[in-house]
Amino acid sequence: MLLAVDLALIIEKLVLIIVVVMASLVIAMYTTFAERKVAAVLQDRRGPNRAGPFGLLQPLADGLKLFFKEEIIPNFSSKFLFVLGPGLAMLTAMMTSAVIPWGDKVELFGRNISLQIADINIGILYVFGVVSMGVYGIMIGSWASNNKYSLLGGLRAASQIISYELAMGISLIALLMVTGTLSLKEMVVQQQSGYWNIVYQPLGFLIFLICSFAECNRTPFDLPEAESELIGGYHTEYSSMKLGFYLFSEYINMFISSVIMATLFFGGYDIPFVDETTLTANTAAILGVLALMAKVVCFIFLFMWVRWTIPRFRYDQLMYLGWRIMIPLALFNMLVTGGVILYFNK
Amino acid sequence: MNITTILFILLSAMAAGSAIMMLLNKNPVKSILWLIVVFFAISGHYVLLNAQFLAVVNIIVYAGAIMVLFLFVVMLMNLNADSEPAKNYRLHLIGVISGGSLLLVLVSALMKMEMQQPVQMKIGDAGLIANLGRTLFTDYVVPFEISSVLFLSAMVGAVVIGKKD
Numbered sequence: 067m068l069l070a071v072d073l074a075l076i077i078e079k080l081v082l083i084i085v086v087v088m089a090s091l092v093i094a095m096y097t098t099f100a101e102r103k104v105a106a107v108l109q110d111r112r113g114p115n116r117a118g119p120f121g122l123l124q125p126l127a128d129g130l131k132l133f134f135k136e137e138i139i140p141n142f143s144s145k146f147l148f149v150l151g152p153g154l155a156m157l158t159a160m161m162t163s164a165v166i167p168w169g170d171k172v173e174l175f176g177r178n179i180s181l182q183i184a185d186i187n188i189g190i191l192y193v194f195g196v197v198s199m200g201v202y203g204i205m206i207g208s209w210a211s212n213n214k215y216s217l218l219g220g221l222r223a224a225s226q227i228i229s230y231e232l233a234m235g236i237s238l239i240a241l242l243m244v245t246g247t248l249s250l251k252e253m254v255v256q257q258q259s260g261y262w263n264i265v266y267q268p269l270g271f272l273i274f275l276i277c278s279f280a281e282c283n284r285t286p287f288d289l290p291e292a293e294s295e296l297i298g299g300y301h302t303e304y305s306s307m308k309l310g311f312y313l314f315s316e317y318i319n320m321f322i323s324s325v326i327m328a329t330l331f332f333g334g335y336d337i338p339f340v341d342e343t344t345l346t347a348n349t350a351a352i353l354g355v356l357a358l359m360a361k362v363v364c365f366i367f368l369f370m371w372v373r374w375t376i377p378r379f380r381y382d383q384l385m386y387l388g389w390r391i392m393i394p395l396a397l398f399n400m401l402v403t404g405g406v407i408l409y410f411n412k
Numbered sequence: 413m414n415i416t417t418i419l420f421i422l423l424s425a426m427a428a429g430s431a432i433m434m435l436l437n438k439n440p441v442k443s444i445l446w447l448i449v450v451f452f453a454i455s456g457h458y459v460l461l462n463a464q465f466l467a468v469v470n471i472i473v474y475a476g477a478i479m480v481l482f483l484f485v486v487m488l489m490n491l492n493a494d495s496e497p498a499k500n501y502r503l504h505l506i507g508v509i510s511g512g513s514l515l516l517v518l519v520s521a522l523m524k525m526e527m528q529q530p531v532q533m534k535i536g537d538a539g540l541i542a543n544l545g546r547t548l549f550t551d552y553v554v555p556f557e558i559s560s561v562l563f564l565s566a567m568v569g570a571v572v573i574g575k576k577d
Contacts, residue, residue: 147445188541191468198476202448205480209441209487217487224480231477248541 074177082183086163094317095125097366101317104370132310140303142212151207152304152311158200159318165189166325167251169335169355172348181351182251189250190238193326194231197281201227203315204300211303219299222289222381226280229385230287233392234277237270240396240403241330254334258342264331269399271331273392278323280388283316285373289381324365325358332361419460427453440486444479451475465541 099114099121106113114121139148169181186192201224208220244266245253257263264271280287291299298304301312328334335354336342342350379387427450434446451474458467548556 144442147442186464188464188468191465191472195468195471195476198472198480201476201480202483205483205487206445209483221484221487224484228477228480 078177078179079183082179082181083164086168086183087160090160090163090318090321093321094314095129097317097321098128098313099125100366101370101373104367105374108371108374129310132307135306137306137308138303140212144210144212147206147210148303149308151203151210152308152315153203154206155200155203155315156311156318158196158203159315159322161196162193162322162326165192165250166322166329167254167334168358169351170342170347172351181355185249185251188248190242190248190253190330193250194235194238198227198231200281200319203312207304207312208300211300213303215297216300216302219291219296219302222296223283223300226283226287226289226384226388229388230277230280230392233273233388233396234281236393236396236400237267237273237277238330240270240400241267241274243400243403243407250329250334254329254336257333258336262331262333262336267331267399267403269395270403271327273396273399274327274331276392278327279369279372280384282319282323282369284320284369286376286379287384288378289384320366320369321362324362324369327365328358328361334358416460420457423453423456423460427457441483444482444486447482448475448479451479462540465544 102124103113103121105111114124117123117127139145164183165186167180167182167185171178171180173179204223205220208216208223211217241263242248244263245256247253247256253263283291291301296302301309304312335358337350337353337357340353342354345353430446430449430453434443434450437443437446451470455467455470455475458464458470
């Protein structure tokens, strides 16, 4: 038979994809709300409190406002690329979630359903590949705007992401030497039975954390959209929902990189101090998802805390930090890890 | 026709089509974007051969890093169809002759090749990372190390050029 496929498997994966995508969108939506509330708390204000109880409907109001704003495409820009830019930014932000293990297996309708869309044996490299694609959304949009400020913002974003990708990759290599696997699922399983990877790789985690701040264009590394020097940065010419896509993809990136950090270094869906084998499969899975989300919320709060505490770097400082401090530090970490593994013949 | 064949035909059409689009486009930025599509199609071929590691490294290194640098340079120089000087006919002729002779060599090499089962579809596991790493560090360790020395010297060269003043 041509195209013989397991229909139930396809339906199962489709439902999982829809749930994951919707969940990341909703979480990103409420991250924008949380960001404004956290900023308000740190600055001794009240924050948004008009739309709905405690201002909970604020993200919906923001979204609606963006939808109804006038759509402007500059005359001298390349129209197709101008629309492609924000689309690509959003697409690459959503694609990373495919290899993340959100939880263990659940039993539904007599089937064992894994809460991971695809367990490919190069999981972490896939994430890396998609992240390296993310820069195109910004670069294409900035070039298609036909505006000098946009172009400068786009070039800054590109050089920043390339520079920090190196240190991030090298810190990951050290982690891979410890775990001996590229599959995210297997890493979580290892951490469930042993210690979390943060114990083995504290320096690697620090480097990874700083680099993911830079990769997400978050303060103190938000030079691509430094409004005091570049107006709006790469999205100066964008309006309406196309602008919304750019802003929104930043929050999705933040969410996804929090998930990745929790998975790589903090045990993923592992519940601390609990032996999962004593629970039934479904309870363990649901509690595991909740544990992962709790870790993610901590990371997202850290992202916001840093944003409202530390001022922006100067551009040369950013490059200095990336090339002269982070990369040598990551190389040192890799060498020490290799030496220790060799010594103990692990 | 099974699903692998269908995918192979689709990916090949995608690769060839976007390569042609890359050549035909007057605008260098759009050419680069088409070239990125070509790399994606080639990575698709790697996945069909069950060489997932090669596929993703192709994306990271070529589509992700090298093409970003290309785009960077083209955007900074702001090249476009209007500012590019028109080439004269002699240059066109030289281009056609050299390109044609390359085509001739490639076609004759392909004609001589014996048709055989060149790769194992689906069952092959030579491209998986564990096997690839083992092969690289045992059977091919000398060429591997020599090429890494070559990379190192290129990096040192880049630093020297960058530190000139």
